[in-house]
Amino acid sequence: MIKQISVFLENKKGQLADVAAILGGKNINLHALSIADTQDFGILRLIAENPEAVAEIVKDAGYICSLTDVLAVSVPHTPGSLAHIVQILSAGGVDIEYTYAFASADADRAYMVFRVSDNMTAAALLSGEGLKTLSEKDLFAK
Amino acid sequence: MKYYQPEIECASPEQIRAWQDERLVAQVRHVYDNVPYYRNLMQEKGVTPDDIKGRDDLYKLPFLTKSDLRDAYPYGLLAVPTSECVRIHSTSGTTGKRVVAFYTQEDIDLWDDCCARAIVAAGGTKEDVCQVAYGFGLFTGGAGLNGGSHKVGCLTLPMSSGNTERQIQFMQDLHSTIICCTPSYAAYIGETVKEMGIKPEELDLKAGIFGAEPWTEEMRRDIEASLGLKAYDIYGLTETSGPGVAFECCEQKGMHINEDHFIAEIIDPETGEVLPDGEKGELVFTSITKKAFPLLRYRTRDICVLNRTPCSCGRTHVRMSKPMGRSDDMLIIRGVNVFPSQIETVLLEKGYSPNYQILVDRVKNNDTLDINVELSPEQFSDTVKEISAGEAALANDIKTVLGINPKIHLVAPKSITRSEGKAVRVIDKRKLHD
Incomplete structure (x- = not known):
């Protein structure tokens, strides 16, 4: 399990640029980013090293921000990998709220982030199928 | 000290009535003789x-309204030569042209007495340190409470509004026990105190005297908790002097109107007919002691109820409810009367922030009601589903109260302009008048 930084964005010009500039200015490297948007607001989801510190920086800049436990899974960079995971989770009765992917240093693998209804059950289901959920240490190992 | 002027504040209803009868007769004569504008109105009515x-x-x-005050600007309702006046105050002018009110030295003394009654009713004595964080200047808030605080003999801190960190610094260093300001500024100070990591019990505040804008019981509880004090309402308007026309006692059940200076009536805002005590309607004041700017039957546009049942505090003057809205900032949206306070x-x-903004517009002959609401960290979620569900539930709750469907827009905390004076709550873009 890893911690995702979730940030509330008002639907107005320059919000994302502002957050990006704040983090850039603090020398924070973003590993993954996803935005959920509605007509009115957006939720920015970030994966970065030392999420607690990143969350503090964002909060200090006046944004509403929280840390969310999500699952990060390393999957083979091949067709059907995502379908496989979704099938495992859905067969095990775990709901997926949202998911997004990001590139890994290893060209043969990709990382998937899952926000699910039950992290423990999901991790157990995946590991039963030989799919490892990553810790922060795994993810940010140099 | 329980009362500032016990012989007046606890006078028998018969005595109050005798004062009112006598002072009204003299005041009408004074106005008729010295204010041609009102004399004309009286003559028109015969x-x-x-x-x-x-x-x-x-x-x-005849009634006087705000538009009479604008028409008569600046001297048309003045009843003494300017050489007899020592000061003016003025309304903020947010609803149009400014209104200027004049004061003789005696007017100011009587006004200060009214404010002193309010401070004593909130538990103030000469041992107290009274921080006046209402704006000073043309606005009556600062001057009124400052004068009242002097009369009580409090150590007075004439802070004016703004510079919130300095307010809190003085509050701590000089051990302020009473704070006077607008309720929205009190809420803002409360938030700042929290942000600075100061606990309410670390402050010496025991009472707050808040007025000049509408506020709710919920807001009272929030302010009381965030500043660790008992919050008292005070009522007044520049046209009748300023704060201190009516004030809350320890019972916090309505505000005692200073009936030795003002006669209050409740009228039907449509017909102008006087309503019996206990009925809801528009509050009308007649100043019976003011010399420079004595308004007779001035329509306040505040909707409230008068209560003549005896108050356990011992004061005998009639109580007015908190204004339930203003008949002129009441919005009519899709034919429905909407008060922002609702x-x-x-x-x-x-559990949402009381910092909100109402935007009313008309699109293709249909009124729209949009409400910007600040999201709080507690309500934030990383899923759209949960935030949208909260939004929908709020829209539904508001619809239940108002009878019309609003569109809620969640915005970032502190993104709605905060005033350190009066808050701009309503933006009506429909231009239905003028």
């Missing part, structure tokens, strides 16, 4: 000073 023999004849007199009540009940 009333002469001889027709007014006491309070029961008040209904015969929306505020729902927001506070549901």
Whole structure:
């Protein structure tokens, strides 16, 4: 399990640029980013090293921000990998709220982030199928 | 010290009535003789000073409204030569042209007495340190409470509004026990205190005297908790002097109107007919002691109820309810009467920030109601589903109260402009008037 930084964005010009500039200015490297948007607001989801510190920086800049436990899974960079995971989770009765992917240093693998209804059950289901959920240490190992 | 002027504040109803009868008769004569503008209004209605023999004849007199005050600007309602006046105050002018009110030295003394009654009713004595964080200047808030605080003998801190960190610094260093300001500024100070990591019990505040804008019971509880004090309401308007026309006692059940200076009536805002005590309607004031700017039957546009049942605090003067809205900032949206305070009540009940903004517009002959609401960290979620569900639930709660469907827009905390004076709550873009 890893911690995702979730940030509330008002639907107005320059919000994302502002957050990006704040983090850039603090020398924070973003590993993954996803935005959920509605007509009115957006939720920015970030994966970065030392999420607690990143969350503090964002909060200090006046944004509403929280840390969310999500699952990060390393999957083979091949067709059907995502379908496989979704099938495992859905067969095990775990709901997926949202998911997004990001590139890994290893060209043969990709990382998937899952926000699910039950992290423990999901991790157990995946590991039963030989799919490892990553810790922060795994993810940010140099 | 329980009362500032016990012989007046606890006078018998018969005594109060005798004062009112006598002072009204003299005041009508004074106005008739010295204010051509009002004399014309009386003549148009066929009333002469001889027709007014006491309070029961008040209904015969014509009303004054804010537009009369604008028409008569600046000297048209002045009843003494300017050489007799020592000061002016003025309204904020947010609803149009400014209104200027004049004061003789005696007017100011009596006004200060009214404010002193309010401070003593909130538990103030000469041992107290009273921080006046209402704006000073043309606005009556600062001057009124400052004068009242002097009369009580409090150590007075004439802070004016703004510079919130300095307010809190003085509060700590000089051990302020009473704070006077607008309720929205009190809420802002409370938030800042929290942000600075100061606990309410670390402050010496025991009472707050808050007025000059509408506020709700929920807001009272929030302010009381965030600053660790008991919050008292005070009522007044520049046109009748300023704060101190009416004030809350320890019972916090309505505000005692200073009836030795003002006669209050409740009228039907549509017909102008006087309503019996206990009925809801528009509050009308007649100043019976002011010399420079004595308004007779001034329509406040505040909707409230008068209560003549005895108060356990011992004061005998009639109590007015908190204004339930203003008949002129009441919005009519899709034919429905909407008071912004209704929306505020729902927001506070549901745990949202009382800092909101109502936007009314008309699109293709249909009124739209949009409400910007600040999201709080507690309500934030990383899923759209949960935030949208909260939004929908809030829209539904507001619809239940108002009878019309609002569109809620969640915005970032502190993104709605905060005033350190009066808050701009409503933006009506429909231009239905003028």
